Amino acid sequence: MKTKSKKKSLVVDLEGKLVRALADYDNLRKRIEREKESFLRFANKGLITKFLVIYDMLDSAQKHAGDSGIAIILDEFKKVLRDEGVEEILVKKGDVFDEELHEAVEAVEGSKVNFGKIAEVLLSGWKFSERQVIRPVKVKVFRRIEK
Amino acid sequence: MSKIVGIDLGTTNSVVAVMEGGRPKVIPASDTGRNITPSIVEPVKNLVGDVAKRQMILNPKNTAYSVKRLMGRRFDDKEVKKTQDMVPYQIGKGKDGMIVLEIEGKTYTPQEISARILMKLKKDAEDYLGEEVKSAVITVPAYFDDSQRQATKQAGEIAGFKVERIINEPTAASLAYGLEKKKSEKIAIYDLGGGTFDISILELGDGVFEVKATNGDTHLGGDDFDEAIVNYIVGEFKKDHAIDLKSDKQALQRVRDTAEKAKIELSASQEVEINQPYITQKDGQPLHLTMKLTRAKYESLTESLIERTLRPVGDCLKDAGLDPHDIDEVIMVGGMTRMPKIITWVKEYFGKEPNKSVNPDEVVAIGAAIQAGVLGGEVKDILLLDVTPLTLAIETLGGVATPMISRNTTIPTSKSNVFSTAADNQTQVEVHVTQGERPMATDNKSLGRFILDGIPPAPRGVPQVEVSFDIDASGILKVTAKDKASGKSQNITITGAVGLSEDEVDRMKEEAEKHKSEDKKKAQKIEARNKADSLVATSEKALKEAGDKVSKDLKSTIEKKIEDVKGILKEEDFDEDKLEKTSEELSQELQKVGQAMYESASQTEKESEADKKTQDLKGKKGGSKNKKKKTGGDKVEEGEVVE
Numbered sequence: 001m002k003t004k005s006k007k008k009s010l011v012v013d014l015e016g017k018l019v020r021a022l023a024d025y026d027n028l029r030k031r032i033e034r035e036k037e038s039f040l041r042f043a044n045k046g047l048i049t050k051f052l053v054i055y056d057m058l059d060s061a062q063k064h065a066g067d068s069g070i071a072i073i074l075d076e077f078k079k080v081l082r083d084e085g086v087e088e089i090l091v092k093k094g095d096v097f098d099e100e101l102h103e104a105v106e107a108v109e110g111s112k113v114n115f116g117k118i119a120e121v122l123l124s125g126w127k128f129s130e131r132q133v134i135r136p137v138k139v140k141v142f143r144r145i146e147k
Numbered sequence: 148m149s150k151i152v153g154i155d156l157g158t159t160n161s162v163v164a165v166m167e168g169g170r171p172k173v174i175p176a177s178d179t180g181r182n183i184t185p186s187i188v189e190p191v192k193n194l195v196g197d198v199a200k201r202q203m204i205l206n207p208k209n210t211a212y213s214v215k216r217l218m219g220r221r222f223d224d225k226e227v228k229k230t231q232d233m234v235p236y237q238i239g240k241g242k243d244g245m246i247v248l249e250i251e252g253k254t255y256t257p258q259e260i261s262a263r264i265l266m267k268l269k270k271d272a273e274d275y276l277g278e279e280v281k282s283a284v285i286t287v288p289a290y291f292d293d294s295q296r297q298a299t300k301q302a303g304e305i306a307g308f309k310v311e312r313i314i315n316e317p318t319a320a321s322l323a324y325g326l327e328k329k330k331s332e333k334i335a336i337y338d339l340g341g342g343t344f345d346i347s348i349l350e351l352g353d354g355v356f357e358v359k360a361t362n363g364d365t366h367l368g369g370d371d372f373d374e375a376i377v378n379y380i381v382g383e384f385k386k387d388h389a390i391d392l393k394s395d396k397q398a399l400q401r402v403r404d405t406a407e408k409a410k411i412e413l414s415a416s417q418e419v420e421i422n423q424p425y426i427t428q429k430d431g432q433p434l435h436l437t438m439k440l441t442r443a444k445y446e447s448l449t450e451s452l453i454e455r456t457l458r459p460v461g462d463c464l465k466d467a468g469l470d471p472h473d474i475d476e477v478i479m480v481g482g483m484t485r486m487p488k489i490i491t492w493v494k495e496y497f498g499k500e501p502n503k504s505v506n507p508d509e510v511v512a513i514g515a516a517i518q519a520g521v522l523g524g525e526v527k528d529i530l531l532l533d534v535t536p537l538t539l540a541i542e543t544l545g546g547v548a549t550p551m552i553s554r555n556t557t558i559p560t561s562k563s564n565v566f567s568t569a570a571d572n573q574t575q576v577e578v579h580v581t582q583g584e585r586p587m588a589t590d591n592k593s594l595g596r597f598i599l600d601g602i603p604p605a606p607r608g609v610p611q612v613e614v615s616f617d618i619d620a621s622g623i624l625k626v627t628a629k630d631k632a633s634g635k636s637q638n639i640t641i642t643g644a645v646g647l648s649e650d651e652v653d654r655m656k657e658e659a660e661k662h663k664s665e666d667k668k669k670a671q672k673i674e675a676r677n678k679a680d681s682l683v684a685t686s687e688k689a690l691k692e693a694g695d696k697v698s699k700d701l702k703s704t705i706e707k708k709i710e711d712v713k714g715i716l717k718e719e720d721f722d723e724d725k726l727e728k729t730s731e732e733l734s735q736e737l738q739k740v741g742q743a744m745y746e747s748a749s750q751t752e753k754e755s756e757a758d759k760k761t762q763d764l765k766g767k768k769g770g771s772k773n774k775k776k777k778t779g780g781d782k783v784e785e786g787e788v789v790e
Binding site: 132140 | 194201400425560620
């Protein structure tokens with residue numbers, strides 16, 4: 001009799017502990033989620049994407065002005081990005097279009113020799129050194145000729 | 148048993164979710180990290196999602212999108228003709244008069260194309276979960292007929308899934324909001340996505356959802372809203388500079404990007420600035436696009452688009468034989484339903500607040516994952532854990548509600564803190580338990596109070612009273628206060644600390660939000676009062692202890708200043724600036740006491756002792772004498788009780 005009631009109270013005790021452990025886990029999960037959320041909010045990718053817009057503007061200003069001072073600013077800008085593990089996706093006219101790195105925003109009529117090749121680079125693209133693309137390079141591409 | 152995933156196979160975008168630890172989790176695409184994958188496929192090179200989208204313009208005839216519009220349809224279907232006019236890829240006639248896509252001399256059924264999307268989602272899920280995924284629940288629009296459902300199922304099978312179930316998108320959305328737990332409800336689902344608008348009316352009875360009616364507009368969505376902004380920007384620019392940005396493809400692309408960004412921002416702010424320097428040139432001079440777009444203007448630009456949802460909604464209700472006010476719940480689905488104007492419109496039309504707390508881009512996939520969890524037995528196995536709807540606190544010095552267990556904490560849980568007394572020789576403390584989000588105890592709901600007495604007399608701040616809150620699984624709150632010195636303890640048990648009606652919770656949360664700034668001011672005032680009180684106590688004590696070591700003049704000056712501060716504090720609504728100024732003066736004078744004592748001490752032999760005393764006096768902080776019986780604001784130490 002005695003052992004039976006002892007066991008019973010042990011079960012009640014353990015059940016209580018189990019529920020508590022689950023609740024603890026759940027609260028931990030919530031906390032991690034909250035932390036992760038705030039981390040993500042300020043995570044580099046989002047911030048860098050926003051700053052890239054400013055880089056674009058400076059870059060287009062430079063294309064008009066050709067100012068030696070702005071050239072220095074742009075270089076410094078790239079250096080800061082490089083320090084954060086961000087590098088420009090290098091591409092030039094005549095390179096073969098690669099959808100992993102480039103985004104075609106316009107197609108222009110080409111000839112047999114150049115179809116599928118980049119006609120013009122419109123907007124710089126960026127990636128993390130470990131390859132994840134932050135923003136693909138926006139390019140104009142020679143369209144394949146209709147058969 | 149391996150996990151079953153839930154998939155929203157959409158016209159424009161697709162989403163995959165899974166139950167994890169009893170909760171739905173949307174799985175990000177492994178290549179982009181985004182939660183949504185564009186429903187775009189280039190079957191020749193086997194590109195799916197964002198990569199397929201990036202090359203679309205180069206390869207329009209080979210890139211399949213909006214394939215959902217073609218699922219399970221025959222070649223002579225009217226909808227097929229409509230779609231063919233819209234898309235650049237070629238649609239042909241296949242086996243049994245069903246349609247096929249003709250790409251580079253090969254034919255693909257819509258099932259095969261959709262299967263490519265499903266395969267990518269399957270792989271993303273497997274990468275995320277680290278195990279093979281074999282089964283899926285896939286959603287379809289409520290209006291899909293047998294043939295369309297069959298085609299969707301086949302797509303899943305081609306992708307290597309065992310399709311556990313095909314469920315309706317509006318049903319999935321209802322599951323995401325847990326509506327199946329209600330007895331009987333009439334639910335309207337307003338779904339405005341990237342390219343289509345759907346309205347569905349469901350009736351829930353005995354846990355089963357029945358589709359009463361559906362309607363919609365297959366060519367209305369977020370893209371139309373973007374276009375409205377683009378047209379406005381282009382029009383304004385033309386007025387100012389006599390240049391048509393639409394003729395400059397590069398400029399137009401930038402306007403498109405900026406329009407979409409503006410649309411998203413206008414859901415949160417009243418006005419956005421559109422800045423695109425060097426958008427184009429005129430006579431060799433650069434031109435910049437700079438303008439402001441207000442939410443009001445955006446709303447007027449898109450009014451006709453929102454109105455286009457009106458007729459389908461009305462027709463749908465008519466088909467269901469219902470009036471707007473017969474609807475019990477309204478659910479918002481699709482990214483466009485974030486637009487405040489649409490929310491207001493729906494709210495006014497149905498006369499009730501729509502459900503919109505779940506991400507509208509993900510709500511369907513989440514519902515599918517929940518259904519998958521039920522089928523996999525996962526949902527059943529999970530112990531349902533409740534949460535505290537509002538913060539539980541105790542009242543401390545100055546009527547401040549000091550949180551013990553914050554809102555939305557999963558129960559059972561316990562938390563303890565050590566508090567002290569506010570006055571010298573205080574032998575009892577009152578523990579007042581409150582519930583609510585407001586910083587002042589009186590503004591919150593009082594749950595109960597009790598007194599712990601028999602605390603050995605000691606200077607304020609010395610006794611250590613440990614207060615612990617413990618909520619068990621059924622929501623019963625036990626609050627215990629224990630004096631660490633005497634070991635005496637007292638407790639109270641409160642039922643219903645969790646059981647608050649939804650309305651009550653909403654009302655209290657709203658109130659807290661409303662009173663935020665007012666509360667902050669109140670709290671500042673109390674803090675100022677507490678600080679001044681403590682300064683007065685310190686000063687009085689200092690004078691007493693200094694005795695004749697200070698000059699009579701200084702003593703009377705300080706006494707006068709003490710009276711001044713007390714005078715100000717007598718007023719319930721005292722002048723904070725005045726208090727600060729007078730307190731500062733008192734504190735200046737008080738420093739002279741220390742100085743005087745130090746000087747007198749150096750003349751005598753009690754040098755070291757007196758010096759120590761002075762420092763003690765200056766360093767002391769604490770509560771006041773007129774706040775007896777309150778638990779002190781001085782935290783001796785903080786710590787969680789570990790069981």
